[in-house]
Every structure is written in structure tokens, then in C-alpha cells.
Amino acid sequence: xxxxxxxxxxxxxxxxxxxxxxxxxxxxxxxxxxxxxxxxxxxxxxxxxxxxxxxxxxxxxxxxxxxxxxxxxxxxxxxxxxxxxxxxxxxxxxxxxxxxxxxxxxxxxxxxxxxxxxxxxxxxxxxxxxxxxxxxxxxxxxxxxxxxxxxxxxxxxxxxxxxxxxxxxxxxxxxxxxxxxxxxxxxxxxxxxxxxxxxxxxxxxxxxxxxxxxxxxxxxxxxxxxxxxxxxxxxxxxxxxxxxxxxxxxxxxxxxxxxxxxxxxxxxxxxxxxxxxxxxxxxxxxxxxxxxxxxxxxxxxxxxxxxxxxxxxxxxxxxxxxxxxxxxxxxx
Numbered sequence: 001x002x003x004x005x006x007x008x009x010x011x012x013x014x015x016x017x018x019x020x021x022x023x024x025x026x027x028x029x030x031x032x033x034x035x036x037x038x039x040x041x042x043x044x045x046x047x048x049x050x051x052x053x054x055x056x057x058x059x060x061x062x063x064x065x066x067x068x069x070x071x072x073x074x075x076x077x078x079x080x081x082x083x084x085x086x087x088x089x090x091x092x093x094x095x096x097x098x099x100x101x102x103x104x105x106x107x108x109x110x111x112x113x114x115x116x117x118x119x120x121x122x123x124x125x126x127x128x129x130x131x132x133x134x135x136x137x138x139x140x141x142x143x144x145x146x147x148x149x150x151x152x153x154x155x156x157x158x159x160x161x162x163x164x165x166x167x168x169x170x171x172x173x174x175x176x177x178x179x180x181x182x183x184x185x186x187x188x189x190x191x192x193x194x195x196x197x198x199x200x201x202x203x204x205x206x207x208x209x210x211x212x213x214x215x216x217x218x219x220x221x222x223x224x225x226x227x228x229x230x231x232x233x234x235x236x237x238x239x240x241x242x243x244x245x246x247x248x249x250x251x252x253x254x255x256x257x258x259x260x261x262x263x264x265x266x267x268x269x270x271x272x273x274x275x276x277x278x279x280x281x282x283x284x285x286x287x288x289x290x291x292x293x294x295x296x297x298x299x300x301x302x303x304x305x306x307x308x309x310x311x312x313x314x315x316x317x318x319x320x321x322x323x324x325x326x327x328x329x330x331x332x
Contacts, residue, residue, distance in 0.1 A: 005085035007040040009076045010092035017314025019056040046070025080108040090118040099123045110134040117324045119146035125220045128227040143324035148221040151316035152309035165299040169269035172295030176311045177212040178264040183289040186252040214243035215275040218266040242276040
């Protein structure tokens with residue numbers, strides 16, 4: 001049995017989803033020879049640290065009751081440098097302007113020889129190449145399937161499952177909030193403003209939905225795909241971005257009458273990185289509805305391969321983190 005000692009940095013929805021997934025899959029992990037011991041959980045107010053392993057169920061309960069897991073006043077970077085463990089699971093909120101605490105957490109992890117699995121897009125959008133080189137120099141593993149498409153595998157699909165195929169381009173819907181809004185606008189013949197209000201009420205849209213509806217979230221995901229799959233060295237500034245805020249019910253209805261739906265499509269290749277509303281034939285694989293995400297990977301040998309799944313959600317995103325964890329440690 002291999003024991004993996006890890007920390008969870010960021011204990012919002014996704015961090016809690018990781019804790020739940022580890023509890024749910026404890027016996028399965030043991031069946032493949034892995035024991036995952038969480039020695040620290042850190043949120044914005046402090047941390048719970050126990051070298052023998054923290055009680056994840058207790059952490060979840062305290063977070064729900066008190067709004068924090070903090071028993072010690074210690075930051076993520078301080079914990080990384082002072083607590084002995086081998087894996088940092090980084091799930092702090094995305095900040096594409098500065099990288100936020102996540103960027104410093106990742107550099108601190110690599111500087112101390114630790115592996116990193118993350119769902120945080122911000123640091124990879126800003127400093128992908130630098131993070132990769134720092135990890136390589138330290139001999140650290142760096143996995144980030146959860147940054148693009150939630151539970152839907154794209155990065156590992158392209159780089160591992162389709163190894164040997166030259167990836168020509170990737171097109172898809174990578175933001176469930178936008179997809180929900182456009183789907184409901186067509187169904188209800190309602191305005192963007194009305195359906196945005198509905199999605200806010202249902203918790204599908206963030207309180208500040210700008211990142212989603214302006215196409216910024218999708219653009220960040222394309223940057224990660226461009227760097228991780230196509231070997232480019234780009235940032236958010238290299239993406240052409242148009243959001244969905246100006247789409248009208250009339251435009252959606254006219255498109256539908258002509259056999260099309262309007263979707264916010266992200267496209268990435270070696271020549272182009274673009275986010276924009278596009279006409280998609282109703283029966284095309286990319287014409288999924290609701291909050292679903294979808295990606296079509298165009299390959300040299302295997303043709304077009306399309307995957308569809310939930311692009312967000314705590315447990316769904318945690319499933320990608322769990323997959324990365326097993327990929328690193330389950331084969332040893």
C-alpha cells in the first residue's frame with residue numbers, strides 16, 4: 001500500500017468536493033494500493049493541520065457551521081513550507097489578473113519539491129511556461145485536467161489517450177453558464193436580462209457573471225489548451241473574445257428556423273485562439289443544451305472525437321482531480 005500525504009488549499013465548493021470525493025472513494029483507492037492522507041486543509045482564514053491525517057468529515061462539518069476550517073493562523077505558503085507532505089491539491093479561486101494565492105502556492109510547492117494538482121485556471125493562464133519549467137526543475141509532477149471542462153476529459157484525452165495523434169484543433173462549449181442562458185433564451189423566447197436573472201436565482205451564474213458571459217472564462221480555458229496541447233506560449237491577451245451579452249431572442253429564433261442554434265464556441269489551434277457566438281447546426285455534436293460542456297477534438301489519425309459532460313460542480317470537478325491523483329500515484 002502506497003501512502004500519499006497531501007494538502008488541500010482552498011476549501012470552497014471545489015475543495016470541499018475533493019474532500020467528499022476522497023471520503024467516497026477511500027475503499028476504492030485502497031483497492032488499487034493507494035491510501036490518501038490529507039495532512040492539512042487551508043482556507044482564506046487559516047488552516048487545520050495534523051501530520052497523522054486530518055478528519056475530513058469534521059473539516060466539512062466545521063466549514064458548513066463556522067464558514068472556516070481554521071484552527072491555526074497559517075497561510076497556504078507557510079503550510080507548504082513547514083508541513084511534510086508530497087502533494088498539494090490547489091483549489092483556491094481563479095484570479096486571471098494576478099494569479100491570486102494559487103500562483104504563490106504552486107511556486108512554493110515546486111520550490112519544496114512537491115507535486116501539484118489544480119483546478120485553478122488563473123496561474124496557468126498567466127504563467128504556464130514558468131510553472132511548467134519550475135516543476136520540471138524540481139522533479140515535481142504538475143496536473144491540471146480540472147481547469148478545463150470540469151469532469152469532461154480534454155487535456156488527458158489529447159495528450160495521453162490520443163498519444164501519437166497530431167491534434168489539429170479543438171472546438172467546444174466550455175462554459176455551462178453561457179450555454180444555459182442561450183438554451184433558455186431560445187426555449188422561453190426571453191431576453192438575455194431575464195434569463196441571466198433566472199440563472200442567478202438558480203445559482204448557475206456567479207453573483208458577478210462577467211467572466212462567464214463576456215467569454216473570459218472560456219478564453220482562459222483555451223489558453224490552457226493552447227499551451228498544454230499545442231505547445232504554444234500564450235496568455236489571455238492572445239485570445240480574440242466576444243461574449244453573449246448582445247445576443248437577442250430574435251437572433252436565436254431566426255437561427256433556429258434555419259436549422260441552427262447559437263452557441264458560445266471556443267476554438268483553439270496552432271493558428272487561431274478565439275471565443276465567439278457561432279451558428280451550430282441543430283443536429284451537430286456541439287449543439288448540446290443546458291449547462292453541459294462539449295469539446296470536439298480534431299485529430300490527424302482518429303478524425304473527430306467529441307466528449308460531452310458537466311463542466312462545473314464540486315464533485316464533477318473533484319472527479320478530474322481524483323483522476324490526476326491516480327494517474328500520478330496509482331501506477332507506481
